Amino acid sequence: MDHVWPALRKIPNPLRATAASMIRMFSTKQLDVVGKFAQPLLPDALRSSQFGNHLHKIASLAKCKEWSDAYVALVSAWNDPAHLVIDSRHEATRIDPINQANMPDALRAMQWLDQTTYLVDDILTKLDRASMAASLETRVPLLDHRLVEFAWTLPADMKVRNGQGKWIVRQVLNRFVPAPLMDRPKMGFAIPLESWLRGPLREWASELLDERRVRDQGFLNADVVAQEWRQLCAGGGAHQHKVWALLMWMAWVEHWKPTS
Secondary structure (H helix, E strand, O other), X not given: OOXXXXXXXXXXXXXXXXXXXXXXXXXXXXXXXXXXXXXXXXXXXXXXXXXXXXXXXXHOOOOOOOHHHHHHXXXXXXXXXXXXXXXXXXXXXOOOHHHHOOOOOHHHHHHHHHHHHHHHXXXXXXXXXXXXXXXXXXXXHXXXXXXXXXXXXXXXXXXXXXXXXXXXXXXXXXXXXXXXXXXXXXOOOOOOHHHHHHOOOHHHHHHHOOHHHHHHHOOEOHHHHHHHHHHHHOOOHHHHHHHHHHHHHHHHHHHHXXXX
């Protein structure tokens, strides 16, 4: 995000919209195949085992005019919750631009948001639990509070330079780690969500997203939910995270709803 957004802003809006429409014509799986063969030619930001998902995310930025809109688009499974939630209304959160008034630039604002929301409430919790269960130390050295405090004092060009993130970390590692290991595509801990939802979890998901159940709950637009589920079952990989968010909500409600 910190190196993709500045580049996207330089592209005229009509051209951005056209490119986004062309990307959405292909599923994430189809784009993954393209990415596999094109990897040597791709910039670091796109060299990933999740190439298709990354391209779909970038396509979601086409209509964004401000970095704050782009940030919300990237971290949200649903970019238009008003379309999904019945009688929804927007409540101010840390992501709203007014809450970053004291930040000197977009990069620092996004880093602050990541540190105070996504990291502590999501990836650090989930990834650390999963990795520790397999006796892997994945993040401890970088979580030293002295290192975090030092990182906040660094100028932006020591973090992102020439479209490459983690610049200063790469410079240090270059002294000790062979270049081929450093230049490999990023590989996250993603799960085969689409395959699971269309396979072993399909019956469970279909039951939770039953149209009558969703309508009786009265919180979500049942027609929108049904459409997303149908498109996923038909092979629309771009819908997997949206459907997973729906399932987590429905499962939570079912677990905690009052019993008579």
